[in-house]
Amino acid sequence: MLRRTAITCLALLAALATTLTVSIAQARSLDDIIKAGTIRIGINPNFPPNSSRGANGEWEGFDIDVGNKIAAALDVKVEWVPTETPQRVPFLVSDQIDISLGALTRSVARAKLIEYTVPLHTEVMAVLTTEKTPIKDWKELDNSKYTLANMRGNWSVDYLKKQLPKANVELVDTIADTVRLVAQGRADAIVENIDFFMKHTNNYPNVKWKVLPKPIDVGWCGIGVQRGNYALRDALNIVLYNLHKSNFVNESWEKWYGAPMLVKVEPNPYF
DSSP, X not given: OOOSSOOOHHHHHHHHHHHHHSOOOOOOXXXXXXXXXXXXXXXXXXXXXXXEEOTTSOEESHHHHHHHHHHHHHTOEEXXXXXXXXXXXXXXXXXXXXXXXXXXXXXXXXXXXXXXXXXXXXXXXXXXEETTSOOSSGGGGOSTTOEEEEETTOHHHXXXXXXXXXXXXXXXXXXXXXXXXXXXXSOSEEEEEGGGTGGGGXXXXXXXXXXXXXXXXXXXXXXXXXTTOXXXXXHHHHHHHHHHHTTHHHHHHHHHHSSOOSSOOOOOTTO
C-alpha cells in the first residue's frame, strides 16, 4: 500500500503475484448491488484506527465511517468483508468484494489490475520528532548522533538504511512503541507515514512534538473496484466529492487519528 502500519516490498510483490494467479470473475455492477440491497466492502480487520473490532465487537474506525456513508448514499446495506493487505487486489479481481478500502494507495502496478476512484485520503511520509531535535530537513538525520524509531518488518527500515545510512535505528513491534521511544528520549525521530502515528502522541502531552513541514512523499489512497466497473466507480466518485465537500472525510479522520490529515484532499467535481 504505501499504507502503513506498513506493507513491505515483499508483501506488495506477493499481492501482485497472487493477483495474477486468481481467475477473473465478473464484477457485480452498480445495478446488481442496488438490486441485491447490499455492498460488499473489503476492510483490513486489524488496522486501527481505520478498521478493527471495538469493545462491543462491532466494526469501527475511519473506513467504517466512510463505508457506512457510501452504503447510505447508494441506499443499500453494508456487508463488511475482512480483507488482509495482500488480499485486497485478488479479492476485487475474483469478485469477493465490490470495493476495497484499507488505505489502498494508487500505483501504476495496481492500476493495471483494478480501477481507482478519486483519492479518499492521503498518506504522508514525513518526520515526527520533538523540539529537542534541531533539524529543519529530514536529510539532516543522516548522522550517527541521531537514532530513528521504527517497526520490525516495515518497508521503511530498508528505505532508511539507504537514504540515511549514518543514522542509528531502534526497532520495536508497534506504532505505540515507536512513539514511546521518541517521547522517552530513547530515539530522536520517526520517519514514516506519520498520519498513523499522530494519535499516539496524545499519550505524552508534556512532550513538545513537531512534524517537519516539508513532506518526503505523499501517497494518494483511493477506493478500489474491479476493472471495467465504471458505473460503480463513477457513483463512488460522486459520493466522495460530497463527503470531501461537506468536510466529513477530514472530520472523521481527525476523530479517529487524533490529528488533522497532513495533506488534505481538495474536492474536484470533475474527477
